Amino acid sequence: MTNPIANPVPSLSRQLGGAMFAALxxxxxRSFTAPRLGAWCLLVLFPMTIVGMFRLNGDAQSTAIWSxxxxxxIPEAANLLGLLLWVxxxxxxxxxxxxxxxxSVRPYGRQTVYFGKLLNGVLWTxxxxxxxxxxxxxxxxxxxxxxxxxxxxxxxxxxxxGFGYGTLYALLGVIIPKRxxxxxxxxxxxxxxxxxxxxxxxxxxxYQFHLRCLLxxxxxxxxxxxxxxxxxxEASAWQHLAVCAAMALVFLGLGSRIVGLREYSIQDEA
Amino acid sequence: xxxxxxxxxxxxxxxxxxDIDLTLAPGAYGLLGPNGAGKTTFxxxxxxxLFPSLGxxxxxxxxxxxxxxxxxxGFCPGFEGMYANVSAYEWVTYxxxxxxxxxxxxxxxxxxALTLVGLSDAMHRPIGGYSRGMRQRAKFAQATAHxxxxxxxxxxxxxxxxxxxxxxxxxxxxxxxxxRSLILSSHILHEVEAITTSFLLIYGxxxxxxxxxxxxxxxxxxVPSEITLHCSHGALLAQRLIHEELVEGVTLIGxxxxxxxxxxxxxxxxxxxxxxxxxxxxxxxVHSTDDSLxxxxxxxxxxxxxxxxxxxxxxxxxxxxxxxGEDR
Numbered sequence: 001m002t003n004p005i006a007n008p009v010p011s012l013s014r015q016l017g018g019a020m021f022a023a024l025x026x027x028x029x030r031s032f033t034a035p036r037l038g039a040w041c042l043l044v045l046f047p048m049t050i051v052g053m054f055r056l057n058g059d060a061q062s063t064a065i066w067s068x069x070x071x072x073x074i075p076e077a078a079n080l081l082g083l084l085l086w087v088x089x090x091x092x093x094x095x096x097x098x099x100x101x102x103x104s105v106r107p108y109g110r111q112t113v114y115f116g117k118l119l120n121g122v123l124w125t126x127x128x129x130x131x132x133x134x135x136x137x138x139x140x141x142x143x144x145x146x147x148x149x150x151x152x153x154x155x156x157x158x159x160x161x162g163f164g165y166g167t168l169y170a171l172l173g174v175i176i177p178k179r180x181x182x183x184x185x186x187x188x189x190x191x192x193x194x195x196x197x198x199x200x201x202x203x204x205x206x207y208q209f210h211l212r213c214l215l216x217x218x219x220x221x222x223x224x225x226x227x228x229x230x231x232x233x234e235a236s237a238w239q240h241l242a243v244c245a246a247m248a249l250v251f252l253g254l255g256s257r258i259v260g261l262r263e264y265s266i267q268d269e270a
Numbered sequence: 271x272x273x274x275x276x277x278x279x280x281x282x283x284x285x286x287x288x289d290i291d292l293t294l295a296p297g298a299y300g301l302l303g304p305n306g307a308g309k310t311t312f313x314x315x316x317x318x319x320l321f322p323s324l325g326x327x328x329x330x331x332x333x334x335x336x337x338x339x340x341x342x343x344g345f346c347p348g349f350e351g352m353y354a355n356v357s358a359y360e361w362v363t364y365x366x367x368x369x370x371x372x373x374x375x376x377x378x379x380x381x382x383a384l385t386l387v388g389l390s391d392a393m394h395r396p397i398g399g400y401s402r403g404m405r406q407r408a409k410f411a412q413a414t415a416h417x418x419x420x421x422x423x424x425x426x427x428x429x430x431x432x433x434x435x436x437x438x439x440x441x442x443x444x445x446x447x448x449x450r451s452l453i454l455s456s457h458i459l460h461e462v463e464a465i466t467t468s469f470l471l472i473y474g475x476x477x478x479x480x481x482x483x484x485x486x487x488x489x490x491x492x493v494p495s496e497i498t499l500h501c502s503h504g505a506l507l508a509q510r511l512i513h514e515e516l517v518e519g520v521t522l523i524g525x526x527x528x529x530x531x532x533x534x535x536x537x538x539x540x541x542x543x544x545x546x547x548x549x550x551x552x553x554x555x556v557h558s559t560d561d562s563l564x565x566x567x568x569x570x571x572x573x574x575x576x577x578x579x580x581x582x583x584x585x586x587x588x589x590x591x592x593x594x595g596e597d598r
Contacts, residue, residue: 015370018367018370018372018373019367019368019369019370022364022367022368022373022376023364023368026356026360026364029356029360030353030355030356033355097351097353098347098349098350098351099351099352099353100351101314101317101319101345101347101351102345102347102351102352102365102412103365103368104318104319105317105318105319105340105343105345106340106365106368106369107337107338107340107341107368107369107370108337108368109340109368112368113368260335263319263320263321264319265314265319265320266347266349266351
């Protein structure tokens with residue numbers, strides 16, 4: 001039916017890499033819709049609005065307060081909202097659109113689509129986070145003592161939060177595709193917010209713990225009160241980065257394994 | 271090419287397919303069954319989207335969802351499920367890239383495949399603006415663009431106008447002529463008959479029979495035909511038909527309805543006008559249910575269960591079905 005071009009399949013890694021990039025490119029191209037661009041703009045604007053109100057009050061704040069405020073608003077709030085919208089329902093959106101069977105009957109189609117959609121969602125989120133952070137720092141810079149330091153510390157956290165929470169939400173979306181957003185919200189509230197804020201070892205299993213420890217190191221926050229030290233650790237930035245990377249790899253590996261083995265059927269008839 | 275060993279698929283307590291045992295050599299097969307028979311479940315098992323609850327499925331000697339097996343299979347689902355804001359060209363190119371082709375090769379193949387299905391002018395338009403027939407062609411193009419050895423199509427004629435049906439039929443005939451394998455599901459017999467003479471009959475999740483049309487119909491020769499009548503004195507007519515040994519069974523339906531089971535339907539049809547005259551009764555309606563595919567399936571299912579019919583028919587049934595032949 002088509003020209004007899006020899007089946008390429010040069011090597012598995014090249015095939016997978018090419019397919020993954022194709023999935024990313026296709027998803028990125030498909031993502032440029034008015035609703036998504038609108039949501040992206042809202043994500044950018046929401047931290048800016050709050051920072052703008054601070055600017056209107058005109059009270060100069062310390063580097064520590066600005067760093068924490070921006071950390072809560074962008075890597076911990078705007079980023080999570082973006083990932084909830086664009087990563088958590090990545091499988092469900094294909095099932096709802098009944099496009100999954102076309103993708104899943106391709107060699108490694110399930111895994112490449114999983115990675116491609118995850119990466120696309122993460123890049124959209126990180127882009128919104130970085131733009132928002134830059135504009136927030138620009139707006140509040142007259143009130144900041146060290147605007148560049150605050151920006152640089154939070155910019156790295158935006159990237160880390162995007163990839164970290166992205167892999168977590170992608171895994172949740174693979175395990176429970178239906179109501180993935182709801183499950184991800186519940187998980188975030190229970191584990192990342194409640195457990196993550198406990199002054200206990202359990203909190204070290206959350207991204208939030210490692211991200212806030214990195215903020216403390218990178219923004220040079222001084223823990224003058226003894227009680228505050230309970231919420232941070234003595235570990236170095238590299239140790240926190242290693243734990244974040246390990247968690248992301250575990251979530252990615254699990255997600256890719258499950259998406260390859262799981263039945264996601266769209267049944268018109270039984 | 272395909273082996274199913276005692277395959278059962280359960281959705282909780284609902285049976286999708288039930289104890290299917292089947293071996294298919296390369297070739298073209300029509301999977302026939304009414305809606306809800308289990309055709310889609312059967313095809314999803316072959317494409318590795320579903321896994322059997324019991325038994326084993328092998329396609330080209332391997333697990334259906336193995337990447338090397340998927341390279342040889344093209345699949346066209348029954349539903350549309352395409353991205354509305356993407357052109358057919360972009361979509362088919364993307365799927366070919368997922369198949370493992372480099373972008374330049376994928377583009378070339380996508381263009382060729384879409385041209386072959388007659389979408390050369392529309393391939394750069396968003397799929398959302400396509401007619402049903404055009405979308406069906408695009409689906410066919412994505413399934414065949416990587417030149418698979420086996421093409422699996424789920425209800426490809428659904429919603430198509432006569433011209434669309436004709437075009438798809440021609441494409442599938444061409445596919446078969448080129449020595450490629452095909453499994454095509456449908457609930458309409460003549461659609462499948464126009465493409466292939468090998469049938470797999472599925473009903474209630476069970477594979478009831480397989481073989482050519484003649485082989486399947488030969489199973490039914492010993493099976494009584496059912497004739498439904500609406501007449502003025504049903505009981506009287508029934509009494510006479512039994513007395514003359516023209517029927518094997520009679521069921522009275524209300525005061526006026528009569529359902530006859532007979533192995534000599536022609537003799538019954540010849541005798542009915544005479545009996546009307548002799549008994550002074552009037553017949554308002556005569557209906558033979560055996561013309562429909564549904565009736566064939568019902569009959570085959572009863573045969574498989576061993577209900578009512580002769581041992582000879584049951585024995586032939588066992589031969590025709592490449593399965594256990596007995597209920598478990």
